[in-house]
Amino acid sequence: MLEFKKMxxxxxxxxxxxxxxxxxxxxxxxxxxxxxxxxxxxxxxxLVHEAYLQLSSNGEAIWQDRAHFLATAAVAxxxxxxxxxxxxxxxxxxxxxxxxxxxxxxxxxxxxxxxELDQALDRLxxxxxxxxxxxxxxxxxGMSVEEAAAHLNVSPRTVKRHWMLARAWLNRELxxxxxx
Amino acid sequence: xxxxxxAIERLFHAALERPVSQRESFVRTEAEDQQLAAEVLAxxxxxxxxxxxxxxxxxxxxxxxALGSAFLSGKQLGHYRVGDLLGEGGMxxxxxxxxxxxxxxxxxxxxxxxxxxHPNRLERFRREARAMAALRHPAVICxxxxxxxxxxxxxxxxxxxxxxxxxxxxxAGPLSxxxxxxxxxxxxxxxxxxxxxxxxxxxxxxxxxxxxxxGPKVLDFGLAHLDERDSPQRTTLDGVLAGTVAYLAPExxxxxxxxxxSDIFALGVLLYEAxxxxxxxxxxxxxxxxxxxxxxxxxxxxxxLTMRPLLRRCLAKSARRRYQSAxxxxxxxxxxxxxxxxxxxxxxxxxxxxxxxxxxxxxxVWLVHSxxxxxxxxxxxxxxxxxxxxWNRRTPESMRKSVDYFRQASTxxxxxxxxxxxxxxxxxxxxxxxxxxxxxxxxxxxAAERAIQLDPKLYIAHVALAWIFFSYDWNWAAAEPEFRKxxxxxxNEALPHQRYGLGLISRGRFKEAEAxxxxxxxxxxxxxxxxxNLAELWFYASRFDLEEAQLRKVLDRDPGYVLARxxxxxxxIITGRSKEAIAEVRRLLAMPETAMWCTELxxxxxxxxxxxxxxxQMAVCxxxxxxxxxxxxxxxxxxxxxxxxxEWYSNRVPYVAYLNVDPDYLPxxxxxxxxxxxxxxxx
Numbered sequence: 001m002l003e004f005k006k007m008x009x010x011x012x013x014x015x016x017x018x019x020x021x022x023x024x025x026x027x028x029x030x031x032x033x034x035x036x037x038x039x040x041x042x043x044x045x046x047l048v049h050e051a052y053l054q055l056s057s058n059g060e061a062i063w064q065d066r067a068h069f070l071a072t073a074a075v076a077x078x079x080x081x082x083x084x085x086x087x088x089x090x091x092x093x094x095x096x097x098x099x100x101x102x103x104x105x106x107x108x109x110x111x112x113x114x115x116e117l118d119q120a121l122d123r124l125x126x127x128x129x130x131x132x133x134x135x136x137x138x139x140x141x142g143m144s145v146e147e148a149a150a151h152l153n154v155s156p157r158t159v160k161r162h163w164m165l166a167r168a169w170l171n172r173e174l175x176x177x178x179x180x
Numbered sequence: 181x182x183x184x185x186x187a188i189e190r191l192f193h194a195a196l197e198r199p200v201s202q203r204e205s206f207v208r209t210e211a212e213d214q215q216l217a218a219e220v221l222a223x224x225x226x227x228x229x230x231x232x233x234x235x236x237x238x239x240x241x242x243x244x245x246a247l248g249s250a251f252l253s254g255k256q257l258g259h260y261r262v263g264d265l266l267g268e269g270g271m272x273x274x275x276x277x278x279x280x281x282x283x284x285x286x287x288x289x290x291x292x293x294x295x296x297x298h299p300n301r302l303e304r305f306r307r308e309a310r311a312m313a314a315l316r317h318p319a320v321i322c323x324x325x326x327x328x329x330x331x332x333x334x335x336x337x338x339x340x341x342x343x344x345x346x347x348x349x350x351x352a353g354p355l356s357x358x359x360x361x362x363x364x365x366x367x368x369x370x371x372x373x374x375x376x377x378x379x380x381x382x383x384x385x386x387x388x389x390x391x392x393x394x395g396p397k398v399l400d401f402g403l404a405h406l407d408e409r410d411s412p413q414r415t416t417l418d419g420v421l422a423g424t425v426a427y428l429a430p431e432x433x434x435x436x437x438x439x440x441x442s443d444i445f446a447l448g449v450l451l452y453e454a455x456x457x458x459x460x461x462x463x464x465x466x467x468x469x470x471x472x473x474x475x476x477x478x479x480x481x482x483x484x485l486t487m488r489p490l491l492r493r494c495l496a497k498s499a500r501r502r503y504q505s506a507x508x509x510x511x512x513x514x515x516x517x518x519x520x521x522x523x524x525x526x527x528x529x530x531x532x533x534x535x536x537x538x539x540x541x542x543x544x545v546w547l548v549h550s551x552x553x554x555x556x557x558x559x560x561x562x563x564x565x566x567x568x569x570x571w572n573r574r575t576p577e578s579m580r581k582s583v584d585y586f587r588q589a590s591t592x593x594x595x596x597x598x599x600x601x602x603x604x605x606x607x608x609x610x611x612x613x614x615x616x617x618x619x620x621x622x623x624x625x626x627a628a629e630r631a632i633q634l635d636p637k638l639y640i641a642h643v644a645l646a647w648i649f650f651s652y653d654w655n656w657a658a659a660e661p662e663f664r665k666x667x668x669x670x671x672n673e674a675l676p677h678q679r680y681g682l683g684l685i686s687r688g689r690f691k692e693a694e695a696x697x698x699x700x701x702x703x704x705x706x707x708x709x710x711x712x713n714l715a716e717l718w719f720y721a722s723r724f725d726l727e728e729a730q731l732r733k734v735l736d737r738d739p740g741y742v743l744a745r746x747x748x749x750x751x752x753i754i755t756g757r758s759k760e761a762i763a764e765v766r767r768l769l770a771m772p773e774t775a776m777w778c779t780e781l782x783x784x785x786x787x788x789x790x791x792x793x794x795x796x797q798m799a800v801c802x803x804x805x806x807x808x809x810x811x812x813x814x815x816x817x818x819x820x821x822x823x824x825x826x827e828w829y830s831n832r833v834p835y836v837a838y839l840n841v842d843p844d845y846l847p848x849x850x851x852x853x854x855x856x857x858x859x860x861x862x863x
Contacts, residue, residue: 029243044238084242128185164196164227165189171226 021069021076024051044081045142048073067143067151074141081140082118089115113174120173124166131166138163187212191220196227256280256771257334258327260288261740276339279324281574283708283738286324289335309335316565317373319366321390321399324569340397345454346386354457357484363389364451364513366396371447371506374401375440377562382438384446385427386453425469426462430497433470441499444509448494448502456482489522560593564602571606576613582606583620590627597634597641604628604644611651611834618832621652639670643679650683651834654862659683667696674703678710681717686837690721708734708741715747720841724751742768746777753780753814754843758788779808786814810844822853829857836861 028050052069125132130152137143137151138159145163149156181189191210195203203224211217256262263276266287277288309326316322322338343351345363355363367389374381381388381401390397425433427449429442436442452460460478463469478495480488490512496502503509512522556564567585570578586603589596607624610617625648631641646662649655663683666676681696694717701710711734718727728751734744745768752761761784768774769781778801785794794815798807809828812821828836839845840863848854 025243029238029240032240047238080243084239128181130181131185161189161193165192165223168192168223168227171228172222 021051021073025073025076025080043142044077044140048077048140048142067147070141070143070147071137071151074137074139074143077140078114078118078121078136081114085113085115085118116174117170120170123173124169128166131162131169134159134162135166135170184216187216188220188223191216192223192227195220195224256740257288257329258325258336260286260336261738262288277336278738278740279336280738280741281708283711283734283741285339287337287339289337290333313566313569315374315377315379315401316569317370318394319370319396319398320374320401321397338397340390340392342390342392342397344387345389345391345396345450348391349386349454349457355454357455357487358517360451360455360487361513361517363391363396363454364447365510365517367398367447367450368506368510368513370398371440371443372510375443375506380438380440381443381446383427384443384450386450389450425466426459426473428470428473429499430474431499433473439499440506441502441504444494444502444506445496445499447506447509448491451487452478452483452491452495455484455487458482486516486521490516556596556599557593560589560596560599563589563592564596564599567599567602567606571602571609574613576615579606579609579613580615583610595634597631597638600627600631600634601638601641601644604631605640605647608644608647608652611832616831616833621648621832624648637669639666639673639676642666642669643676646683647679650686651837652832654837656683656687656862672703674700674707674710677703678713681713685717685720686841688720688841690717693717708738711737712743712747715744719747719750720838720843722843724755727751742771742774742777746774746780749777749780749784753784753787756787758784762788776805779805779811782807782811783814786811786816791815810842813844813847818848818851821848822851822857825854825857829860839863 025047028047048070051073052066121132121135124135133152134148137148138145143151145156145159148163149159152159191207194210195207198206204221207220207224208217211220257277259280260277261280263278266274266276274287274289277286278284279286309323313323313325321340324336324338326333326335328334349355367384371381371384379401381398383400384398388399390399427446429438429445432438432442449460461469461472461476463472474497478491480491483491490509493501493503493512494509503512515522563585567582567589570582570585572578583603583606586599586606589599590603593599604624604627607620607627610620624644628641628645628648631638632645635641642662643666646659646666649659649662653659660683663676663680667680670676677696678700681693681700684690684693684696694714697710697714697717701707701714704710711730715727715730715734718724718730728748731744731748731751734741735748738744745764749761749764749768752758752764762781765777765781765784768777778797782794782797782801785791785797798811798815801807807824809821809824812818812824825836825839839861840858845854
């Protein structure tokens with residue numbers, strides 16, 4: 001029976017995983033919100049890791065390994081955060097179009113403009129795709145250097161070098177004050 | 181990485197290993213050109229410290245919003261594949277989407293998660309959507325369904341091409357008097373029907389009127405007050421969206437709920453703005469706008485003379501002095517259209533105006549009754565519309581609902597022929613949707629006969645009767661004349677052609693069937709069903725090349741159409757491309773709600789010679805769907821195939837009508853039991 005199940009379900013592609021990752025991120029975010037902790041700082045990578053734990057504990061893992069999941073989730077996270085930033089900006093430009101929480105600035109401080117980061121990463125993707133990928137899986141997927149190295153099939157040293165250079169490049173692109 | 185980036189990286193890291201003071205001279209000597217040196221130096225300036233935080237804290241509220249609504253493009257929501265974002269409004273994001281059951285384009289509005297979290301509001305949203313679904317009017321956007329999936333709540337609507345009245349006026353200036361009157365006629369007629377059904381719009385404004393090739397359409401009917409009642413931002417005036425205040429009636433500003441008369445006021449403002457191209461009450465802030473609505477009288481100098489009395493009555497500060505119904509407003513618009521001059525009612529005290537209005541209502545009612553002696557009961561019409569709506573959705577559940585509504589309509593008005601005709605049609609369709617009960621078919625027969633008695637020219641009654649003869653009685657001799665009668669009565673309706681085409685397939689008259697199905701497709705070019713029927717035709721005609729071509733056409737239009745993909749897999753099975761079939765069906769089964777195609781996987785394994793796997797697969801499938809006779813044929817068990825067919829025969833499963841042409845039964849052709857069965861079915 002087990003073998004049968006595997007046969008009927010081919011290894012999931014990134015596309016197949018998207019809805020799953022979204023649903024889980026959503027559930028987790030709602031759970032954190034329910035805890036009503038003011039001043040709670042939760043990081044994207046922490047959320048992605050928790051999503052992985054949740055999704056792999058129900059026994060029906062359909063991605064190949066943890067890195068495969070984190071890489072997928074990283075892309076999802078990047079898009080979600082960029083979109084959120086864009087919508088926030090749009091809402092500020094045209095007041096009343098989308099609800100902006102009254103005490104929004106107190107509850108969710110925007111320290112980082114994920115929209116600008118997203119656009120910068122698009123440019124980096126054109127210039128040096130390897131650097132962009134490292135940022136994506138480290139920054140949004142929270143992979144360790146070793147995990148990233150295994151996933152990208154390069155040495156940890158290369159990952160470290162890419163990572164350092166990419167962060168310098170992003171700092172330069174996005175101006176001072178962004179702790180990339 | 182490009183050679184240039186390799187050089188940048190090499191130099192960058194080499195410089196980082198040196199003391200800060202030596203870095204610049206190092207880079208300048210090592211770099212091949214000035215540009216490279218400048219680039220690396222800039223990057224060194226921006227180099228992060230090792231302990232800089234990896235990521236920023238999350239904005240969970242924003243994250244929820246983003247995850248909950250905007251990431252739906254390309255996703256599946258109920259039966260809908262969500263496409264690109266069309267726009268964003270106060271009530272939610274609107275996406276283009278494809279209904280995967282028939283390939284039609286729809287618009288989906290997603291409720292913001294924040295709104296959906298209030299259970300009361302959600303329940304009201306659903307109730308309102310159901311009421312709206314019953315509101316069928318050419319000038320009202322058609323609401324197909326309200327649904328929810330994974331906590332995402334959505335409203336499925338007709339997809340409209342065009343621009344809003346606001347956009348039109350901004351783009352091309354004011355409408356002509358004639359255009360304004362046409363627009364007013366459409367909207368007032370929509371309001372008339374909605375008000376009769378107890379629904380007020382409450383948020384009529386130029387943004388909520390779409391000008392489409394098929395005429396003006398009113399959007400967001402009855403939804404507006406959802407926010408009004410529940411959202412704290414909307415209970416005070418300064419919280420209301422600036423654009424909305426300008427169309428509120430004075431009594432609404434004073435805190436009364438919206439009434440039909442306040443809709444008429446809003447329509448007055450809208451028509452004034454359409455014909456003058458100027459805003460009427462819009463001021464710098466909501467408070468000033470509200471004050472203008474309460475106290476300022478409009479300047480009518482730029483309004484065409486003929487329209488002034490009408491707009492004055494719409495825009496009266498006192499609700500009692502306005503038109504007392506949208507129907508009366510519509511009647512006056514028609515008068516203007518035909519060139520009659522309207523009399524000003526300004527001088528009339530409100531009581532007299534009310535009496536006049538009441539008399540006018542009586543006059544209209546009387547007129548209607550005298551002109552249509554058999555005007556159906558309005559409640560019967562309402563139920564009839566609901567029946568039509570559910571029939572159109574074509575799911576087992578909706579078919580049953582349509583039966584209920586048509587039945588109620590026919591009980592409420594026993595002389596309302598269409599109610600009986602459509603009751604017959606939906607009852608006759610039940611077996612197609614897996615509801616097997618002889619009593620339904622007998623009831624369908626009676627309803628069809630009653631409908632024909634009331635109105636012999638009612639095509640749908642003949643369609644239903646033909647279908648009963650064809651798929652239930654298996655009596656082709658009786659069915660064909662009825663099919664022909666239906667086609668002759670309604671040559672421009674797709675349904676009779678489509679049904680007759682299916683009947684012709686069963687008789688092996690493929691050329692004629694093709695002509696009928698092509699005609700059906702021409703009449704309903706956007707419906708997927710006639711396209712699929714054509715593919716089915718080629719399957720039964722054993723022209724798998726043509727079937728494949730037809731299915732590719734379907735998939736060109738909607739690459740995600742599961743039925744078409746499953747049928748393609750079936751082509752692969754029957755033509756021996758079992759490996760491809762296995763791969764494709766497995767892909768299908770990985771998608772949601774595709775369990776029914778697992779029988780195809782069984783057949784594909786069997787065809788591929790993997791008998792053990794096929795048997796296992798059949799065991800798995802039988803949990804969700806009993807094995808098909810064809811499955812037994814593929815497994816080399818003809819006796820069990822025939823036994824299943826005999827069971828189908830005694831249960832009067834409609835499919836049996838196609839037994840003679842189904843290429844899957846070729847291996848049974850010589851079997852005496854199969855021959856006997858064919859004979860009993862009338863071949």
